[in-house]
Amino acid sequence: MTSLPLPDSALPPVVSPEEWARAHEEMLVKEKEFTRARDALAAQRRRMPMTRVDTEYRFEGPEGEVGLLDLFGGRRQLLVYRFFFQPDVEGWPDKSCAGCSYLADNVPHLAHLHAWDTAFVMVSPAGQDRIAALKAHMGWELTPWYTLVGDGFSRDFGVPEMFGINVFLRDDHDRVYRTYFVNGRGVEPLLPTLSMLDLTALGRQETWEDTPEGRPQLPPYRAERHDEYT
Template identity: 80%
Template sequence: MHPLPDHALPPVVPPEDWRAAYEAMLVEEKEFTRARDALAARRRRMPVTRVDTEYRFVGPDREVGLLDLFEGRRQLLVYRFFHQPDVDGWPDQGCTGCSYLADHVPHLAHLNAWDTTFAMVSPAGREQIAALRARMGWEHIPWYSLPDDTFSRDFDVADYFGVNVFLRDDHDHVYRSYFVDARGVEPLLPTLSMLDLTPLGRQETWEDTPAGRPQLPPYRARRHHEYGGDSR
């Protein structure tokens, strides 16, 4: 537990004052929800671009194309996971940030029920992917090997992680509909959303935080077995 001096505590008020402050903030929260819904509606109205290149991926049993990654569903999200020789800890570890995201991938039956598939791709070989997948508890995530850097280069994930979203039509034509990287992937990370609900927040130096509250350097995410006592 991190020290929290008395002067760093939030103001302590009677219940009726807390209720008034909460209801005032709730007005802004509802405005934010409506703005988020409006952005999602705009995203649904984005144009798409057709994907005609025959990209290849190596699955557990065979080499497949982009259409195969859909697993017969209508929509596909592909996350480029950095598991490759220039990553610290190779081949026993994957990128720290990518590992953090993979830990947040939910039971995919829920996503699949909405006719949507999630998959990860990496330039590592099948043996390295299978070993890391099993060791980290990610067996529920479809994860393919990239035989070259064509896909990563064409879809803006050669140098940085990101999520590409694809749609297929009734004629099995594939379209790129959306792309997000950097902090744009935060909706996939519920730990951050949970921390945003707390008075201490993410405890990172970039946050607008009252004086005296704990603040540490950003990007504290670790592989889940590396936190030590902090993860109990």
């Protein structure tokens, strides 16, 4: 990707190491406040009530049809990402939603989640043959990806027309409960690329950001499929 013009006037001010250290210390105070606020939010999330899931949702996997309980893989918790790979997506059937593809690129090695008794899967309307071909092309071999059977799951869990992550918990009697849901910018914690950009002087380089004048700013949601960047 070609770098955008960056005049000297748009660069951060140049100061002595001592002045930089003072500015850094001031920033650390705010960052620690943010960390504590984030921890408090997570504590509140852990205290949310849950609701039981009684409907027998079905999914098609590489080895046949399964139920929601099967997606846990015997683990205690489950995150389900509704991935848009279906006929109304631009580029179908060879391409999937660019934003969903961006998230899939950022999914960590699932061994780390599994060590905390938690599973992560993706679900889409696309058939398993198309999913297998796309996974192979994009290098997403580690992420389990199931075909939605019908539209009940998407409709009931708030993802018929937008991506989102639903979180479930399984009790010792194999009863399943919905504990959390997030979509939109709420999925950003799953995108370490954005967190890395937030550490830089230029940030995400998008028009919505509060950025000093003269720095690169382009329209938001510029994520592309990783095989399409030029």
